[in-house]
Amino acid sequence: MDALPGRPMHASTPEGAPVIGRLPAPAGPAPVEISGLSYAYGEGELRRPVLRDIALTVRPGEIVLLTGPSGSGKTTLLTLIGALRAMQEGSCRVLGQELMGAAEGERVALRRRIGFIFQQHNLLGFLTAQQNVAMALELDPATTEAGRLARATAMLAAVGLGDRGGSRPDQLSGGQRQRVAVARALAGDPGLILADEPTAALDRQSGGEVVRLLRDLARRRGVPILLVTHDPRILDIADRIIAMEDGRIVPMKEAGAVPSP
Numbered sequence: 274m275d276a277l278p279g280r281p282m283h284a285s286t287p288e289g290a291p292v293i294g295r296l297p298a299p300a301g302p303a304p305v306e307i308s309g310l311s312y313a314y315g316e317g318e319l320r321r322p323v324l325r326d327i328a329l330t331v332r333p334g335e336i337v338l339l340t341g342p343s344g345s346g347k348t349t350l351l352t353l354i355g356a357l358r359a360m361q362e363g364s365c366r367v368l369g370q371e372l373m374g375a376a377e378g379e380r381v382a383l384r385r386r387i388g389f390i391f392q393q394h395n396l397l398g399f400l401t402a403q404q405n406v407a408m409a410l411e412l413d414p415a416t417t418e419a420g421r422l423a424r425a426t427a428m429l430a431a432v433g434l435g436d437r438g439g440s441r442p443d444q445l446s447g448g449q450r451q452r453v454a455v456a457r458a459l460a461g462d463p464g465l466i467l468a469d470e471p472t473a474a475l476d477r478q479s480g481g482e483v484v485r486l487l488r489d490l491a492r493r494r495g496v497p498i499l500l501v502t503h504d505p506r507i508l509d510i511a512d513r514i515i516a517m518e519d520g521r522i523v524p525m526k527e528a529g530a531v532p533s534p
């Protein structure tokens with residue numbers, strides 16, 4: 274179910290076997306390595322620090338959850354790692370690219386190597402599920418339109434929506450839309466998945482299904498995930514949980530706002 278056209282799987286699993294437990298962590302450099310990162314919004318008297326001296330490493334294949342109270346800086350950190358905003362201070366190396374001082378072109382190139390999943394699925398309403406997933410591959414000059422659509426279909430099958438490729442987002446349930454977003458994020462063989470509250474708009478059951486699917490597909494490929502969440506129901510998918518408070522990473526025992534699973 275998971276062997277996609279023209280795309281070798283990074284991790285070998287027996288064809289069709291259910292994914293249970295952990296595969297050996299892939300070796301290699303850390304996909305995310307952050308030190309001394311600080312960030313502030315505004316300027317002059319309006320300047321407001323929101324991230325302070327952050328240090329964080331995500332290891333190859335690791336699934337890391339970032340949690341903490343509203344306003345603690347989680348989304349800001351995620352957008353810096355995703356090269357969606359420019360760094361101000363410290364070092365943030367993502368998939369080998371140092372983002373401190375990186376040019377806009379370098380940030381754009383890095384973004385293409387990252388799979389993003391947001392709270393709202395961000396699918397285009399006038400495109401079918403298949404077209405939405407295929408769109409993620411359009412920037413790859415090595416692909417043809419037919420190849421992109423075939424890969425999109427295979428990716429939709431991998432998220433259990435093999436028969437819904439022709440449906441537009443408004444014809445799908447919230448959980449199905451988010452599964453399309455998972456398929457889209459993984460379609461381009463990203464080196465890293467960044468997810469911001471992917472279950473926030475979903476009920477308990479579909480939220481759980483979506484993140485477990487994301488975890489299993491990412492693990493099969495050895496793709497690390499950094500996922501921001503408030504949702505205590507999904508903490509069990511993590512290899513590691515990191516808590517933030519007031520712009521800092523805090524040890525879990527001090528993180529009073531971290532809900533228990």
Ligand SMILES: Nc1ncnc2c1ncn2[C@@H]1O[C@H](COP(=O)(O)OP(=O)(O)OP(=O)(O)O)[C@@H](O)[C@H]1O
Nearest residue numbers: 314315323341342343344345346347348349350503
């Ligand atoms: N574009 C912006 N301009 C100014 N301030 C901002 C901006 N974006 C976020 N902030 C502020 O920065 C702080 C951190 O916000 P951020 O969204 O990173 O926190 P968060 O932990 O993700 O919160 P939530 O869980 O509510 O999404 C908050 O006080 C927020 O109001």
